[in-house]
Amino acid sequence: MLATLLESNEEKPPYTEFTYRRNEVIMEEGTDNKHFYVVKKGMVAMSKGTIRDDSILTFCGPNDILGFLSILENAVSPISYTAISEVTLLRFDRQYVIDKLTFGQESFWYAYFFYLNFTQPILIRESLSNLPSDKKILAGLVIVAERFGRAEPDGSYLIPYYFTQKVIGKYLNLARAYVATNLRKLEQDGLISLSPKPWKIHDMAAVKEMLNMKYTDLYSLTKK
Amino acid sequence: MLATLLESNEEKPPYTEFTYRRNEVIMEEGTDNKHFYVVKKGMVAMSKGTIRDDSILTFCGPNDILGFLSILENAVSPISYTAISEVTLLRFDRQYVIDKLTFGQESFWYAYFFYLNFTQPILIRESLSNLPSDKKILAGLVIVAERFGRAEPDGSYLIPYYFTQKVIGKYLNLARAYVATNLRKLEQDGLISLSPKPWKIHDMAAVKEMLNMKYTDLYSLTKK
Structure with a gap:
């Protein structure tokens, strides 16, 4: 276009x-x-x-x-x-x-x-509507990472710096403080790291499997 | 078309x-x-x-x-x-x-x-995302009533029977029991009546004013 x-x-x-x-x-x-x-x-x-x-x-x-x-x-x-x-x-x-x-x-x-x-x-x-907050936030990170992040050779994804707690909160309709708490929980669970910046999803494939949300299928509107 | x-x-x-x-x-x-x-x-x-x-x-x-x-x-x-x-x-x-x-x-x-x-x-x-549940439910009723309900000469609107508690709950991502509680609250507040069916919004103009959501402007995508 x-x-x-x-x-x-x-x-x-x-x-x-x-x-x-x-x-x-x-x-x-x-x-x-x-x-x-x-x-x-x-x-x-x-x-x-x-x-x-x-x-x-x-x-x-x-x-x-x-x-x-x-x-x-x-x-x-x-x-x-x-x-x-x-x-x-x-x-x-x-x-x-x-x-x-x-x-x-x-x-x-x-x-x-x-x-x-x-x-x-x-x-x-x-499709994220009814997820518990920690999983909803993780799924939100997966979405922005897949669309706009950087895939690393080790299977991790880096999330651009402008997807802040505030932006993620507005995207998922969650209060910023609540996003902060849940991000720390996800880091403690070993799924993401928050520092050094940028935020990183360690193992994208495993996280997507865990969330069971078939993003890849959903992104493409036709059958492979 | x-x-x-x-x-x-x-x-x-x-x-x-x-x-x-x-x-x-x-x-x-x-x-x-x-x-x-x-x-x-x-x-x-x-x-x-x-x-x-x-x-x-x-x-x-x-x-x-x-x-x-x-x-x-x-x-x-x-x-x-x-x-x-x-x-x-x-x-x-x-x-x-x-x-x-x-x-x-x-x-x-x-x-x-x-x-x-x-x-x-x-x-x-x-635009309803961050409303408290009772107002969110009232706003949901306003939306379906304006699109699909029947306007009465007295300014009230009748809501078609198939917009049940369950349907409204799925539409607003609220549990059905929670919808029921809030509908009763809205009835006690004199804003709607639930029986005899169909549900009725008593004074559509007043409710829209109260919610301050300018639905009519939003429905039309151009200026009047």
């Missing part, structure tokens, strides 16, 4: 580059949105406001698209996007993107694949 | 009608799906498996479409659909639907509007 957006007959590329500091709001729930963003670098949290903290539904990393939920004329964004690391975005004009995407045979599939990519992580998060 | 699907040059309509009993599974998470369904009558719960009960993400009523998440070749459904009332569905062949929808200028918008209709109720549900 990005390749399609960048194809241009004009000399000037059809986007502007913006950078955001950590914790800066990129798009606020309930506000107008006339743009479309592609993440070039960094990590963005997509969240919904609640009576307390925002609830993070999913994360958007490099090549992910922001603003798809509000591409209609007069649309207001039903969700917020917040930078959780330093972030660089390419900003496109909404009408430019609509003209590009709705033209041609592939247009249905652009919308459809965006929709699958967006929906799938939200469904996986939902 | 339904009108497009029903347009056919053949004499035989391109669908088969099926009925399901209450609690019958229509499509099971993790299984093949070669069909597309349109709800003709009744109510369907879309849910994701967890270690305990399924977690209901949203409900699908008349004219809603089932199976959009698994229209690809070899796709398995990432979610389950279960009848929560007696349900009549029109079943279409997957390839027939894809051919119809991906042809022509509107195809991007078919996918897009399906996506908005599907996503919006899930986002609204997410």
